[in-house]
Structure formats: C-alpha cells, structure tokens
Amino acid sequence: MTVGIVKTYYHKFSEGLKLESGKTLAPVTVAYETYGKLNRERDNVILIHxxxxxxxxxxxxxxxxxxIPGWWDFLIGPGRVFDTSKYFVVCVNVPGSCYGTTGPASINPNTGKPYGLDFPVVTIRDMVNLQKKLLDHLNIKKVFACAGGSMGGMQALELAIMYPDFVEKVIAIATNTKLTAMQIGYNRTQRQAIKFDPNWNNGDYYNKTQPVRGLSLAREIATITYKSDISFTRRFGRKFHEESGSIYDLNSYYEVESYLDYIGNKLPKRFDANCYIYLTKAMDLHDIGRGRGSFEKAVSRIKAQVLSIGITTDILFPTYQQKEITDLINKTGGRSIYREINSPWGHDSFLIDFDKIDPVIREFLQQKDLGRTEKVAL
Amino acid sequence: MTVGIVKTYYHKFSEGLKLESGKTLAPVTVAYETYGKLNRERDNVILIHxxxxxxxxxxxxxxxxxxIPGWWDFLIGPGRVFDTSKYFVVCVNVPGSCYGTTGPASINPNTGKPYGLDFPVVTIRDMVNLQKKLLDHLNIKKVFACAGGSMGGMQALELAIMYPDFVEKVIAIATNTKLTAMQIGYNRTQRQAIKFDPNWNNGDYYNKTQPVRGLSLAREIATITYKSDISFTRRFGRKFHEESGSIYDLNSYYEVESYLDYIGNKLPKRFDANCYIYLTKAMDLHDIGRGRGSFEKAVSRIKAQVLSIGITTDILFPTYQQKEITDLINKTGGRSIYREINSPWGHDSFLIDFDKIDPVIREFLQQKDLGRTEKVAL
Known part of the structure; x- marks a missing residue:
C-alpha cells in the first residue's frame, strides 16, 4: 500500500554544518520527509539515502x-519492505542538492545571491553528518536500518563507519567503497559538458539563461552508463526514427538517439547544473579509507550488519565492487552478506526492479544475526 | 623490422564515387600508402582498413x-605478421576522413569552399567501394587478405560480403555485424558534444574558430569506452593531481581527469570535427543486413575465411559481437574461427597489444583451410 499524500518538512540550523573541509556552511536548511510513526522507544527508524x-x-x-510517486515508493509503505505500519522512515535531501536542502542554487547570506561556485565542496561524509544532525534534532538515538543505492549506498556505508553504534543494519545497493578512475572519468566528462556550455558562465547563471544544453548532455552521457547493452537492445535495437528523414540524411537519427534526447532535455527542468557538478565531485571524493589510517581500519569500525546488493548488468558500478564490500567487512571481523540481482536494466535496476530487490531486503531485515561465517567468492 | 621511410600517395578519380545513398561524390581524391612489392602475379596483396x-x-x-610510426607499425614490415618481404600491403584513407581522401573539410568544387555539412553521408560500404576502385586502378584483381579493427573491421566484413571473390582471408578485430543501440548512443553523445560547441556553427567553421572544446569532449567520452576499468585502475587508480589544489577545491582534479584532458585536447590538433560527425554516422549505419533480404543472406555471401578476434576487456565492442560473427558465418556454411585476446587494455588493445594479436593473425594467415567444423560457444 502507498503511504498516500505526504509533505516535505524543512528545518533550518542557524549554526550551520561543520564540513569535512574545515569550512562551515551556515545557515543550513534541511529538507526531509518521514513516513510512518516513530514508536515510543524511538527505535523503529529507517533512514533512506x-x-x-x-x-x-x-x-x-x-x-x-x-x-508519479516518490523515487522509492515501491519499497516504502504499509506492508511494503520498508513497512510504514512498523517503521518510521526518514529521507533527507543532501547538502549540495537543489530539493530544499542548502546547495549552490541557495541564497548565500553574505551576498544575498545564489552561492554558485562560492558554495563549499561537500562530501559524502558531510551528507551523513547533516542527516545525523537532523536525527539528533528529532531526538532519534539510533536507526534500525539505513538504505540507499549508488550515491545513496555510499552514504549508508559512511554512516556505519562514522557512527558505528548508531545503525544496526545497512543496505547498500549498486555502490562501492571508493570511486574508481573510470567512474571519476565518467563524472568528469559530464561536468565538462556543463562547463563547456557558454551559459554556464563559471556557475553564475541564476536569473540568466541556464546551461540547459550542457546539463542535458551530461545527463545523456550518464544515462548510457545507467542502462545496459541488453536493455538498450531490447528497447531500441536499431529502430530508426522514420520521421527524422532518410538514413542518408546527416540529421536523421535512431530511436535510441531520440530517447537520449528526451531524457537529456528532462533533467534541466528539475535539476540545477551547479548541483550536478558539486554532487558528482562529492562522489569522486568518496573513499571510505580517506584519513582513517587504512582501508581496513575504516571497514573494521563497522558494527552494523551489512547487506551489499550487486546488479548483474551494472556497467557503472560493476558487481566486483559490491562483492568487495562484503568481503572486506567479513575479513575485518564484521558481518556482511552479498546478494546479486539478476536484472537486465543495468545500474537503474535499483530504482525499477522492485520484484527482485524486495525479497532480498525483506529477508535481511527479518534476519536476527548474520553470523560471521559467510564468505563471498570474489 | 620496420618498413622505413614511406610516403602517402594520392589519386584523383574525376568521375567520382557513386555512393550508397544514390549521390555521387565527384571528384574524389584517395590517399593511400603501400608497403612491400606487388609480385608478378599481383596476388600478394593485403588490404588494411x-x-x-x-x-x-x-x-x-x-x-x-x-x-611515432604508422598506427599498425608493429604488425607491418619485413618479418612482421603482415610481412612486407612477402606481401604488398595497402592502406587507404576512407572518404569522410581528413587525411587526404575527400571529406567534409575538402573543397567542394561547386562552391570553392570546404564542404562542411554539404558533404554527403558516406557508409562503410562506400568506404569499401572506394578501396575497391583504387585497387582496380592499381590493376589488382584479388587480395589475399584484408584486416582491420573497430570501424576497420566493419570494412573488412563488408568487403567479403560485397566482393566475395575478391578476398581470401578476412581478419576482423573488435568489431561487429551491426552497431547496437548502446554503441549508437555513445556515438550520439560525442556528436552532441561537437554540435553544442558554438564554434561548430552548423559545420561552417573553416577559416574561423574550430569547435575545439566540443571535439575534445567527444574524444574524452570516447576514450573512456576505449579503455577498461582494470587498465584505468592500474594506471590512475585514485591518484590525485596534487598541483591542482586541495581535494576540497571544486576545481582540483584526479590524475585520470588530467589524462582525459590531455587526450581530449590532442585530437582537435589533428582531426576535423565534421569528419568526426560523418564517420561516427557511417558507423551508426553499419548493418551488414541492410538491403540484403536478411542478415543470414548477407552473411552467406561470404566466401573468404574469416578470423574474428575479440578482446576480453572491450566494453565498447563486447566479445559476444565477435563470437556472433564467427557463429553466423559457420551457420550459413562459411568458414570462420573466433579467437579471444586476453588483454587488459579494453577496445584499444587492437592498437597496442601486439604480442597477443601477432601470433593469432600469423597462425590464421599460414593456415591453408579452416574447414567448416569449428563451432563457437556463444
């Protein structure tokens, strides 16, 4: 069942958020939603990233x-895997984004104008700290579980490392312990697409023309990496867009091009180009080992039980990265299981293939203790 | 041994080339190089695409x-796999390119100015027809073998289909029988990068400012697909470019970004943006089944023995596509073998991993007859 009609809440921390870089982002507004009811013990919280x-x-x-409903609607609601008749589900917009939490498009109190590139670099750890700050404010001492895919999974892992006693179960989907050179490379080309748009104007485009073409191209490049060869072949194959002309016209195109054009053009209507730059940068910086002595030391901090889910056809976050999460945790004495979703939709599967994701998460949430025996073949 | 100092030859066909689209490109100049000596029987020719x-x-x-020497130098020379003490090796620049053969940057005789977007769309088959025309002109009745990788492999396959009695052995590396939706998608984003550059000016930029940023971004996007996760990790990992600032500076970057920047900036110094658009379009149109009744009918025309080589880490041309070439040929009564190169360098391996490519081609060239028995596990 659906959670029905919901609203976004906002809370402003005047003192701001101390960032990993040493800077302070102040004030900071946090946008968040909650579904279900917090129980008397305040221990039925599930945090979604x-x-x-x-x-x-x-x-x-x-x-x-x-x-359309919220982005993970199929997992959240009465009787759904994140059961709102049982759990109090919280989802928080990250800093650097443009959906209510302070980001580059927000007003810089020092200038009265949008931050633009004066916005400080934020990291995955800063996102987690802001979530923790909000949960503290809500007087929540512990969360039963946290869950996220892709950049959301990075936050889930960091939460378990940064606040080991704060979370019992972690669900990390199609994510990793650090970005690889190839993943950074993909992000870079997308940022370059935005920066090469003359309308980007070094980030100063508010109240002017938005860098629509740059952001749409960034989205097109990204979209290919979110899909899979097989899903593209099934959906588009070599279908030609007949109305575009003869195949011998330079400007004619295939259906897959028409689709990418459509997908690309949609994003600038709902997302900010500078936010795209800041959040891909935050991902590039993602590395659970940074500043923690060693990778193993970072992992060994985790006390939560961790479910790592890989998607067979994910070309952006290949499954070896999710296997590695489980392997590392178990090697350092922690408790983790790896489950693989055999889905044709590539990286996007975590947002669409709910029939396969649901039972895996359900089993994990019900399981009392994973034990420390399970090994993953890498 | 090297072939030593060589030169590019040019031949102008005043009557032009009849294109697949029905248009005629006239006049057409062909740039080509030859290595080794044509024997008396004129039957020792190897055509490189x-x-x-x-x-x-x-x-x-x-x-x-x-x-640096020519792009396949390690395979061509006295004693090398394409042994110029034995074979007469010919390589022809394709129409639509900018290395001497007529393309969008060439002068349009009707206007006295570069063609730009008035250049007609060319296809892989047009490329092959121009090569055939040149070989006719050189009085060559048959080639012993033809070979190419990627777009070169497409031409090699088309040669065997278009002129079944003209070629005895075909070597097709990291290529396919038709472009997939995903491959078209990658090409599209690269063309969009060029077209979004204001300097592109709808293809009319000659004697003005070149669309350097657009072409460089196209090259960056492409470069990622030419590499592999493992090669990027080995070479760059998460190495940070220290001189670029603190990791918390928005403009600081990782080594892989510095590399992509370098690679991107190199291409516009030697390649034309419109040519890039036309040649990626030619690839999009690549489909050996087009206009030939069926895919199987097209394949069944092949009389040559075909060596199809796949590269384990190729993310742009996955190995199932090269296995498919061999499988289709053998199913329709032809003779083909599939060999896989276990190389970490991704699609680029066909240009660099000569230690692994050399013996596979050598064996194939020496083999008298493949027989029709070999099956490929798909």
Missing part, C-alpha cells in the same frame, strides 16, 4: 494530481 | 624525425 538527482521525496505523492 | 581517427599511414615513418 537518495542518489545523485534524487530528493527527500522517496514515497507517496505531494498531491493527488502527481503523476 | 583503418578505424575512426586513423589514416592511410599504417606503417613506417614519413620522415626520420617522426616521433
């Missing part, structure tokens, strides 16, 4: 007229 | 001062 262009709106609709 | 940004300069140096 969103991905790159996601928001706090993870479930339900803001109005009955909304065409 | 270049890839997207390649040229006719496949081996040797144009001057002793040249820093």
């Amino acid at each position: 969103h991905a790159l262009t996601g928001s706090a709106h993870a479930a339900g609709k803001h109005s009955p007229d909304d065409k | 270049h890839a997207l940004t390649g040229s006719a300069h496949a081996a040797g140096k144009h001057s002793p001062d040249d820093k």
Whole structure:
C-alpha cells in the first residue's frame, strides 16, 4: 500500500554544518520527509539515502494530481519492505542538492545571491553528518536500518563507519567503497559538458539563461552508463526514427538517439547544473579509507550488519565492487552478506526492479544475526 | 623490422564515387600508402582498413624525425605478421576522413569552399567501394587478405560480403555485424558534444574558430569506452593531481581527469570535427543486413575465411559481437574461427597489444583451410 499524500518538512540550523573541509556552511536548511510513526522507544527508524538527482521525496505523492510517486515508493509503505505500519522512515535531501536542502542554487547570506561556485565542496561524509544532525534534532538515538543505492549506498556505508553504534543494519545497493578512475572519468566528462556550455558562465547563471544544453548532455552521457547493452537492445535495437528523414540524411537519427534526447532535455527542468557538478565531485571524493589510517581500519569500525546488493548488468558500478564490500567487512571481523540481482536494466535496476530487490531486503531485515561465517567468492 | 621511410600517395578519380545513398561524390581524391612489392602475379596483396581517427599511414615513418610510426607499425614490415618481404600491403584513407581522401573539410568544387555539412553521408560500404576502385586502378584483381579493427573491421566484413571473390582471408578485430543501440548512443553523445560547441556553427567553421572544446569532449567520452576499468585502475587508480589544489577545491582534479584532458585536447590538433560527425554516422549505419533480404543472406555471401578476434576487456565492442560473427558465418556454411585476446587494455588493445594479436593473425594467415567444423560457444 502507498503511504498516500505526504509533505516535505524543512528545518533550518542557524549554526550551520561543520564540513569535512574545515569550512562551515551556515545557515543550513534541511529538507526531509518521514513516513510512518516513530514508536515510543524511538527505535523503529529507517533512514533512506537518495542518489545523485534524487530528493527527500522517496514515497507517496505531494498531491493527488502527481503523476508519479516518490523515487522509492515501491519499497516504502504499509506492508511494503520498508513497512510504514512498523517503521518510521526518514529521507533527507543532501547538502549540495537543489530539493530544499542548502546547495549552490541557495541564497548565500553574505551576498544575498545564489552561492554558485562560492558554495563549499561537500562530501559524502558531510551528507551523513547533516542527516545525523537532523536525527539528533528529532531526538532519534539510533536507526534500525539505513538504505540507499549508488550515491545513496555510499552514504549508508559512511554512516556505519562514522557512527558505528548508531545503525544496526545497512543496505547498500549498486555502490562501492571508493570511486574508481573510470567512474571519476565518467563524472568528469559530464561536468565538462556543463562547463563547456557558454551559459554556464563559471556557475553564475541564476536569473540568466541556464546551461540547459550542457546539463542535458551530461545527463545523456550518464544515462548510457545507467542502462545496459541488453536493455538498450531490447528497447531500441536499431529502430530508426522514420520521421527524422532518410538514413542518408546527416540529421536523421535512431530511436535510441531520440530517447537520449528526451531524457537529456528532462533533467534541466528539475535539476540545477551547479548541483550536478558539486554532487558528482562529492562522489569522486568518496573513499571510505580517506584519513582513517587504512582501508581496513575504516571497514573494521563497522558494527552494523551489512547487506551489499550487486546488479548483474551494472556497467557503472560493476558487481566486483559490491562483492568487495562484503568481503572486506567479513575479513575485518564484521558481518556482511552479498546478494546479486539478476536484472537486465543495468545500474537503474535499483530504482525499477522492485520484484527482485524486495525479497532480498525483506529477508535481511527479518534476519536476527548474520553470523560471521559467510564468505563471498570474489 | 620496420618498413622505413614511406610516403602517402594520392589519386584523383574525376568521375567520382557513386555512393550508397544514390549521390555521387565527384571528384574524389584517395590517399593511400603501400608497403612491400606487388609480385608478378599481383596476388600478394593485403588490404588494411583503418578505424575512426586513423589514416592511410599504417606503417613506417614519413620522415626520420617522426616521433611515432604508422598506427599498425608493429604488425607491418619485413618479418612482421603482415610481412612486407612477402606481401604488398595497402592502406587507404576512407572518404569522410581528413587525411587526404575527400571529406567534409575538402573543397567542394561547386562552391570553392570546404564542404562542411554539404558533404554527403558516406557508409562503410562506400568506404569499401572506394578501396575497391583504387585497387582496380592499381590493376589488382584479388587480395589475399584484408584486416582491420573497430570501424576497420566493419570494412573488412563488408568487403567479403560485397566482393566475395575478391578476398581470401578476412581478419576482423573488435568489431561487429551491426552497431547496437548502446554503441549508437555513445556515438550520439560525442556528436552532441561537437554540435553544442558554438564554434561548430552548423559545420561552417573553416577559416574561423574550430569547435575545439566540443571535439575534445567527444574524444574524452570516447576514450573512456576505449579503455577498461582494470587498465584505468592500474594506471590512475585514485591518484590525485596534487598541483591542482586541495581535494576540497571544486576545481582540483584526479590524475585520470588530467589524462582525459590531455587526450581530449590532442585530437582537435589533428582531426576535423565534421569528419568526426560523418564517420561516427557511417558507423551508426553499419548493418551488414541492410538491403540484403536478411542478415543470414548477407552473411552467406561470404566466401573468404574469416578470423574474428575479440578482446576480453572491450566494453565498447563486447566479445559476444565477435563470437556472433564467427557463429553466423559457420551457420550459413562459411568458414570462420573466433579467437579471444586476453588483454587488459579494453577496445584499444587492437592498437597496442601486439604480442597477443601477432601470433593469432600469423597462425590464421599460414593456415591453408579452416574447414567448416569449428563451432563457437556463444
């Protein structure tokens, strides 16, 4: 069942957020949504972390007229895997984003104008700290579970490392312990697409023309990496867009091109180009080993039980990265299991293939203790 | 041994080339190189097909001062696998390119200015027809073998289909029978990068500012697909470019970004943006089944023995595509073998991993008859 009509809440911390870089982002507003009810013991909390262009709106609709519900609606609701008749589910928009939490498009109190590139670099750890700050404010001492895919999974892992006693179960999907050179490379080309748009204007485009073409191209490049060869072949194959002309016209195109064009053009209508730059940068910096002595030391801090989910056709976050999460945790004395979703939809599967994700998460949430015996073949 | 100092030859066909589209490209100049000597029987010819940004300069140096030799130098020369003490090796620059053969940057005789977007769309089959026309002109009735990787491999396959009695052995590396939706998608994002550059100016930028940023971004996007996760990790990992600032500076970057920047900036110095658009379009159109009744009918025309080589880490042309070539040929009564190169360098391996490519091609060239028994596990 759906959670029904929901709303986004906002809380402003005047004192701001101390960032990993040493800077302070102040004031900082946090946008968040909650579903279900906090129990008397305040221990039935599930924290949901969103991905790159996601928001706090993870479930339900803001109005009955909304065409689509929140981004993880199929997992959140009464009787759903994140059961709101049982759990109090919280999702927080990350700093650097443009869905209510302070980011580059927010007003810089020092200038009265949007931050633009004066916004400080934020990291995955800063995102987690802001979530923790909000949960403290809500007087929540511990979360039963946290869950996220892609950039959301990075936050889930960091939460378990940064606040080992704060979370019991971690669900990390299609994510990793650090970005690889190839993943940084993909992010870079997307940032370059934005920066090469003359309208980007070094980040100063608010109240002017937005860098629509740059952001749309960034989204096109990213979209290919979110899909898979097999899903593209099934959906588009070599279908030609007949209305575009003869195949011998330079400007004619295939259906897959028409689709990428459509997908690319959609993003600038709902997302900010500078936010895209800041959040991909935050991902590039993701490395659980940074400043913690060693990778193993970082992992060994984890007390939570960790479910790591890989997707067979994910070309952006290959499954060896998710196997590595489980392997590392178990090697350092922790408790983790790896489960693989055999899904054709590539990286995007974590947002769409709920029939396969649901039972895996359900089993994990019900399991009392994983034990420390399970080994993963790498 | 090297072939030593070589030169590019040019031949102008005043009558032009009849294109697959029905248009005629006239006049058409062909740039080509030859290595070794044509024997008395004129039957020792090996035709080499270049890839997207390649040229006719496949081996040797144009001057002793040249820093690097032709693009397939390690395979061509006395004693090398394409042994110029035995074979007469010919490589022809394709139409639509900018290395001497007529392309969008060439002068349009009707206007006295570069063609730009008035250049007609060319296809892989047009490339092959121009090569055939040149070989006819050189009075060559048959080639012993033809070979190419990527777009070069597409030409090799088309030669065997279009002129079944003209070629005895085909070597097709890291290529396919048709472009997939994903491959078209990658090409599209690269063309969009060029088209979004204001300097592209709808293809009319000659004697003005070149769309350097667009072409460099296209090259960056492409470069990632030419590499592999493992090669990027080995070479760059998460190495940070220390001189670029603190990791918390938005403009600081990782070594892999510095590399992509370098690679991107190099291409516009030697390649034309419109050519890039036309040649990626030619690849998109690649489909050996087009206009031939069926895919099987197209394949069944092949009389040559075909060696199809796949590269384990190729993310742009996955190995199932090269296995498919061999499988289709054998199913339709032809003779083909599939060999896999276990190389970490991704798609680029066909240009660099000569230790592994050499013996596979050598064995194939020496083999008298493949027989029709070999099956490939798909």
